[in-house]
Amino acid sequence: MTRTNITIGLFGFGVVGQGLHAVLERTPGLRARIGRIAVKDRSKSRPLPAELFTFDKNDLLDDPNLDVIVELIDNADDAYLIVKEALQKGKAVVSANKKMLAEHLPELIALQRTTGTPLLYEAAACASLPVIRNLEEYYDTGLLDSVEGIINGSTNYILTAMNRDGQPYAEALAKAQALGFAESNPALDVEGLDARNKLVLLLAHAFGLVAGPEKLLAVGIDRISPLAAAYAREQGLAIKLVAEARRLPEGGGIAAAVLPTLVASSHELANVHDEFNGLVTQSGFADRQFFLGRGAGAFPTASAVLSDLSALTYGYRYEYKKIQQNAHLTLAPDAAEVDVLVTFDDAYPPDEADFTQVHEQFRSARRGNYLTGTIGLGQLARAAWLRQPGVSVVRLAVPLRAAKTSANAQVIASKRVAAIQVD
Amino acid sequence: MTRTNITIGLFGFGVVGQGLHAVLERTPGLRARIGRIAVKDRSKSRPLPAELFTFDKNDLLDDPNLDVIVELIDNADDAYLIVKEALQKGKAVVSANKKMLAEHLPELIALQRTTGTPLLYEAAACASLPVIRNLEEYYDTGLLDSVEGIINGSTNYILTAMNRDGQPYAEALAKAQALGFAESNPALDVEGLDARNKLVLLLAHAFGLVAGPEKLLAVGIDRISPLAAAYAREQGLAIKLVAEARRLPEGGGIAAAVLPTLVASSHELANVHDEFNGLVTQSGFADRQFFLGRGAGAFPTASAVLSDLSALTYGYRYEYKKIQQNAHLTLAPDAAEVDVLVTFDDAYPPDEADFTQVHEQFRSARRGNYLTGTIGLGQLARAAWLRQPGVSVVRLAVPLRAAKTSANAQVIASKRVAAIQVD
Numbered sequence: 001m002t003r004t005n006i007t008i009g010l011f012g013f014g015v016v017g018q019g020l021h022a023v024l025e026r027t028p029g030l031r032a033r034i035g036r037i038a039v040k041d042r043s044k045s046r047p048l049p050a051e052l053f054t055f056d057k058n059d060l061l062d063d064p065n066l067d068v069i070v071e072l073i074d075n076a077d078d079a080y081l082i083v084k085e086a087l088q089k090g091k092a093v094v095s096a097n098k099k100m101l102a103e104h105l106p107e108l109i110a111l112q113r114t115t116g117t118p119l120l121y122e123a124a125a126c127a128s129l130p131v132i133r134n135l136e137e138y139y140d141t142g143l144l145d146s147v148e149g150i151i152n153g154s155t156n157y158i159l160t161a162m163n164r165d166g167q168p169y170a171e172a173l174a175k176a177q178a179l180g181f182a183e184s185n186p187a188l189d190v191e192g193l194d195a196r197n198k199l200v201l202l203l204a205h206a207f208g209l210v211a212g213p214e215k216l217l218a219v220g221i222d223r224i225s226p227l228a229a230a231y232a233r234e235q236g237l238a239i240k241l242v243a244e245a246r247r248l249p250e251g252g253g254i255a256a257a258v259l260p261t262l263v264a265s266s267h268e269l270a271n272v273h274d275e276f277n278g279l280v281t282q283s284g285f286a287d288r289q290f291f292l293g294r295g296a297g298a299f300p301t302a303s304a305v306l307s308d309l310s311a312l313t314y315g316y317r318y319e320y321k322k323i324q325q326n327a328h329l330t331l332a333p334d335a336a337e338v339d340v341l342v343t344f345d346d347a348y349p350p351d352e353a354d355f356t357q358v359h360e361q362f363r364s365a366r367r368g369n370y371l372t373g374t375i376g377l378g379q380l381a382r383a384a385w386l387r388q389p390g391v392s393v394v395r396l397a398v399p400l401r402a403a404k405t406s407a408n409a410q411v412i413a414s415k416r417v418a419a420i421q422v423d
Numbered sequence: 424m425t426r427t428n429i430t431i432g433l434f435g436f437g438v439v440g441q442g443l444h445a446v447l448e449r450t451p452g453l454r455a456r457i458g459r460i461a462v463k464d465r466s467k468s469r470p471l472p473a474e475l476f477t478f479d480k481n482d483l484l485d486d487p488n489l490d491v492i493v494e495l496i497d498n499a500d501d502a503y504l505i506v507k508e509a510l511q512k513g514k515a516v517v518s519a520n521k522k523m524l525a526e527h528l529p530e531l532i533a534l535q536r537t538t539g540t541p542l543l544y545e546a547a548a549c550a551s552l553p554v555i556r557n558l559e560e561y562y563d564t565g566l567l568d569s570v571e572g573i574i575n576g577s578t579n580y581i582l583t584a585m586n587r588d589g590q591p592y593a594e595a596l597a598k599a600q601a602l603g604f605a606e607s608n609p610a611l612d613v614e615g616l617d618a619r620n621k622l623v624l625l626l627a628h629a630f631g632l633v634a635g636p637e638k639l640l641a642v643g644i645d646r647i648s649p650l651a652a653a654y655a656r657e658q659g660l661a662i663k664l665v666a667e668a669r670r671l672p673e674g675g676g677i678a679a680a681v682l683p684t685l686v687a688s689s690h691e692l693a694n695v696h697d698e699f700n701g702l703v704t705q706s707g708f709a710d711r712q713f714f715l716g717r718g719a720g721a722f723p724t725a726s727a728v729l730s731d732l733s734a735l736t737y738g739y740r741y742e743y744k745k746i747q748q749n750a751h752l753t754l755a756p757d758a759a760e761v762d763v764l765v766t767f768d769d770a771y772p773p774d775e776a777d778f779t780q781v782h783e784q785f786r787s788a789r790r791g792n793y794l795t796g797t798i799g800l801g802q803l804a805r806a807a808w809l810r811q812p813g814v815s816v817v818r819l820a821v822p823l824r825a826a827k828t829s830a831n832a833q834v835i836a837s838k839r840v841a842a843i844q845v846d
Contacts, residue, residue: 028748029744130557137733138726143449143450271691283726285442285446285551285722285729286717286722286726286727287723289551289717290716291714292712293710294712299710302708303706303709310560310561316737322452
């Protein structure tokens with residue numbers, strides 16, 4: 001293992017790009033420097049000498065003095081073209097673009113294989129937390145049972161501000177944006193799509209399962225109703241946006257989804273506040289592990305890019321060996337079920353026939369209606385009522401589980417119903 | 424980066440060695456197998472074919488078919504000789520022997536340099552938690568401010584059993600031993616010496632500071648008095664055995680110690696229960712991170728050995744680059760101070776002149792005596808009364824800090840005193 005010096009061609013000089021520059025300045029131990037920066041907007045004034053910048057991507061992609069392309073631009077389609085061309089030209093790439101990665105992962109994996117050139121993206125999932133490389137290296141195939149996490153800092157910031165500080169949703173969202181935690185298109189955050197993109201990356205490195213984001217159910221936080229929030233509060237539970245991927249027993253495949261979830265205070269994820277991310281892994285030998293760290297922001301993201309650059313200096317690359325080893329593994333939404341709370345207006349009730357079991361019904365002209373019940377994960381994803389106005393779905397507890405009607409669901413339900421006031 | 428197959432020469436077939444065998448059996452993805460096992464006790468019956476075993480260490484060290492020596496024996500002196508000889512013979516080594524590593528680290532680092540042969544020891548600190556490699560790779564020099572952690576599973580198991588379950592100390596210790604969490608010599612655990620050995624490893628990989636364990640103050644949990652336990656309970660604080668290393672401001676060096684510590688429920692380490700370990704890092708760009716996982720037990724330890732074996736297949740080694748970069752960095756116990764609770768019998772009171780400031784005094788014929796105050800870390804380590812019968816020292820809060828009298832110490836103290844009943 002010989003460490004090499006690297007010269008970076010950087011695409012994008014927004015908050016993360018500038019954060020990376022600042023981080024590199026203060027990291028003399030890493031023999032990496034920025035050689036050239038490609039930017040889009042000709043009108044912006046920038047804090048570095050003009051000769052460092054170019055508006056032509058080929059000035060970076062064709063420069064033989066640049067060893068590594070770091071891609072930190074916002075537009076996923078442009079990013080894809082840059083990363084693809086860089087790999088084809090034999091330049092190692094570091095990217096933080098989870099949307100681009102999630103949408104093109106199969107091709108990008110194939111491209112790394114054919115070109116022999118590495119693409120690293122630790123910053124694309126959980127920012128500062130070293131999850132991708134740890135999943136890739138520390139948990140071998142067959143040993144990992146599940147990953148469950150809060151993997152979007154922006155929505156966790158918003159939920160924390162709403163739950164703990166009593167801020168209204170719109171105000172909390174605006175503040176997350178002002179602090180630079182939110183995606184430029186906040187729908188990606190609040191609709192759970194950013195978390196879903198990251199879940200695609202976790203699935204690939206945790207289980208060797210490569211699935212497009214459109215295959216995964218994602219319910220966001222943008223439609224959490226006041227009644228759902230009150231239900232959570234009255235139960236003493238926190239609503240968190242939880243991404244989960246779990247190996248179902250007896251070769252039942254993988255269940256994965258992003259869902260607002262009621263989390264008990266004893267669960268590790270209940271202690272993930274503000275823009276922090278947290279990930280719980282469960283594996284055969286290491287058992288339960290929990291990683292907590294900043295999941296958004298310029299410096300935490302830049303620090304993850306830095307760790308990829310450091311890894312490139314010793315020739316590290318993702319092997320994706322679990323993909324070969326788990327070639328039989330598939331997503332099995334119809335083999336999994338969840339307990340959910342559905343709140344709704346009279347106009348768009350959920351279809352009770354979709355549920356394996358309905359536990360509670362609550363109707364109130366003043367507070368709204370709710371239903372709790374057990375439903376197949378696939379059934380929930382297909383339910384037309386899920387996307388109707390006024391419908392809000394919150395999972396009642398963290399683990400996804402193999403589909404069967406829970407024997408004690410009724411007992412749990414009757415406890416829950418006691419805690420909420422009926423008109 | 425080409426992954427290679429490896430054949431292991433294993434020293435020791437105790438709980439961890441047998442755990443490793445089981446883990447390897449269930450990890451087909453790692454191209455590693457056990458070629459030969461050296462054991463000491465000729466009388467034991469073993470669950471594997473007799474031809475796998477030998478009683479002569481040279482059968483492993485001289486076998487050209489064995490690529491990697493995995494050292495999992497208990498005796499630190501024997502382990503040292505094995506590891507040294509293996510490195511000299513060009514065999515990569517994985518060791519979990521924190522005592523051996525802490526006592527011989529400078530020589531073992533030098534030996535890796537001169538032989539070019541790697542020695543990995545992820546399992547030696549925090550078992551299943553990937554702390555060594557993350558400290559080595561994710562936090563570059565100058566960026567890490569502190570590591571603070573619960574890094575001994577046995578004592579945390581005991582403290583949890585005492586605090587949460589109300590078990591007496593002796594019973595909790597016996598149970599930790601029965602469960603295989605404790606060192607064969609429990610004094611290493613309960614006197615804080617095992618945690619101190621691990622702190623030596625953390626110091627080397629976090630700050631590039633190589634210091635012998637004898638340079639670090641370690642106070643164990645074996646002398647926590649009923650009065651100290653009552654004080655903690657009445658304040659609603661948990662007593663945890665916390666190892667900490669912290670960069671003092673303005674080039675003040677590193678303060679490091681292992682101390683029983685009162686931890687507030689809002690601190691991450693308060694959520695580390697049973698035999699789990701937890702580590703909080705604070706760094707310039709990633710900011711605060713927390714890692715939680717099983718810190719003791721055969722499988723968690725074996726899973727860390729496994730991750731080292733996996734790393735060896737792609738030629739990974741520790742670079743210890745922070746040692747060069749931080750050559751000026753030294754331990755500075757006299758530049759740091761702590762607030763402590765000292766409980767004591769009338770026969771051996773602490774010397775008040777040692778304290779920068781005494782905050783509270785409490786005397787009770789029935790309950791015992793205590794004193795709280797601020798004391799220099801170096802002064803505490805040198806205090807003769809510290810080791811007298813009946814003296815118990817517990818730190819009042821987690822961070823070590825630069826030496827200066829805290830302006831608001833008196834205010835804090837007066838709040839504290841109100842909570843404890845005086846006879």
